[in-house]
Amino acid sequence: MTRMGNMSGSAEPREVAKFDALAGDWWKTSGPMAPLHAMNPARMGWIAERLGPLEGLRILDVGCGAGLASEWLARRGALVTGLDAAGAALDAARAHAAASGLVVDYRDGTPESLAEGGFDAVLALEVIEHVPPAERAAFCAALARLARPGGQVFLSTLNRTRRAYLVAILGAEQILRWLPRGTHDWKLFVTPAELGGLLRQAGLAVTDAAGMVPSLTSGFRIARDTGVNYLMAAKKV
Template sequence: MLDKSQLSNRPKMLDQQAEIAKFDDLAREWRDPKGKFKHVLAFNQTRLTAIEDAIAGHYQRDLTQDVCFEGLSILDIGCGVGLLCEPLASQGADVTGIDASAYNVLLAQRHAKSWSIKVEYQHCLADDLLNKPLQYDVILNTEVIEHVDDQRQLIDVCCQLLKPGGLLVMATLNRTIKSYLIAIIGAEYVMGYLPKGTHDWRHFVKPQEIDNMISRHGLTTIKVEGMRFNPFFNQWKTCRQPDVNYLLYAQKPL
C-alpha cells in the first residue's frame, strides 16, 4: 500500500514524464524532413556537407571511412538542437556543443541519448570556456554572429579557443541588398520559411569584415563560398557568390 508521501509524489512524477515526452517529440520534429522545419534541414544538410569536405581537406581525412574524424576535437558554438554535432560525432569526432538556450541544449541531449550518440552538450556562452585550458581542432560558428551585438568579442573568443593549425568555420549572412531582399523579405515575409523578425539586416557581416577581425589573431582566410537556394528544384547548393548566405574557412598559424 502507498503511503501519503508516495501519493503526493505521483502527480509530479507523471508531469516529469509528460515533459520528457514533449521534448522527445520536439527533437524528432526538428529532424523530420517533411515537417515544419524541412527548409532548415535542407539548408543544414548542404552546409554540413560543405563543412565535412572542409574538415576532411584540412586534416587530410578520407570521408569514405566510417570514423574519418576520429581524434579531432570539434566545438560547435551556438549548436542549437545539435544538427551539426551529431553527424560529426557519428564520424568519430570528439564534439562539444554549446548554446545560450537551455531549451535547445535539452532537446539536443534528449535526441543524442535516444540514438546513443556521444556529444558533450553544455548550456553556456563561448566566453565561459576561456576559463578552461581547452582548445579545439575545429570551431564551428554557424548562423550565430548575426545575432550577437559584440561581434568582435565573439570572433576573439573563437580565435582563442582554436588550436594552432586549427580550422575555423564561420557561416552567416552577407550585408548586401540582395541578402535583405532574399533572406528577410523573401524568407521571412513572403515564403514564411522563418518567423518574421528572425534577422536584423544591420547585423549581417561581410566576409571582409570577418577576415579583418580574425587577422588580428593571425588567422588566414582559406576560402569563402556561398549558399544558394533553387526554388524550382527546392534545393540548396554551394556556389561561388557569397552575396547572401556564405561559409568562411580560416586557418590558425602553427
C-alpha cells in the same frame, strides 16, 4: 520558463530567447528550421572536405542549438562539444542525441565562458549575425582561443546585401513564413570583408570562402555566389 544559461560574453538575451522558443521545432524538417535542414548537407560537406577524416577529431560547435551540425559530426566519429546559451534548445539537443544513440557533450554557455581549448576545429554556424556588433571582435577572439595551433575555425552567415534582405527577410520570414518574423535583422548581417577582418584581427588566417545557393533539385549547393549565404574558413597560425 526560458532558461538563459550562462549569459556572459556574446549572447544577446533577446536572440537567445528567439531560439529557445523554437526548441520544440528544431528537428522538424518542414518546420521553421527547414532552411537549416536543407542547408546542412552542403555546409557540413564543405567543412568536412577541409578537415579530412573526422574520426577522433575534437570539434566545438558554438551556437549548436538543438544539435543539427553536432549530430552530423558525431555520426562520422568526431568527438563533439556543443555549446549554446539557449537552455531549451540544449534540452532538445540532449534528448535527440540520446534517442539517436549519439554521444555529444552539450554545454550551456558562450565561447568567452569556456575555459578549455585545444579543439581541432571550432564551428560557429549561423551565429555571428545574432551577436551584437560591439561583441563580435571578442566573439571571434574567443573562437580563435579555443582552437589548437593549426586548428581551423569555420563560420557561416548571411551577407548584408539587398538580395539577402529580399531572400532571408522579405521572402523567408514575411512572405513564405518559413521562419518567424523577426528571426533576423538585416542590419546585423555581416559582409565577407567584415568577417574576414574580424578573423584576421583575432589572429586567424582566412583560407577559404564560398557561397551557398538553393539547388535546382533540392537543398543547397556550394557556389561562388556569396550574395546571400556564405561560409568562411580560417586557420590558427
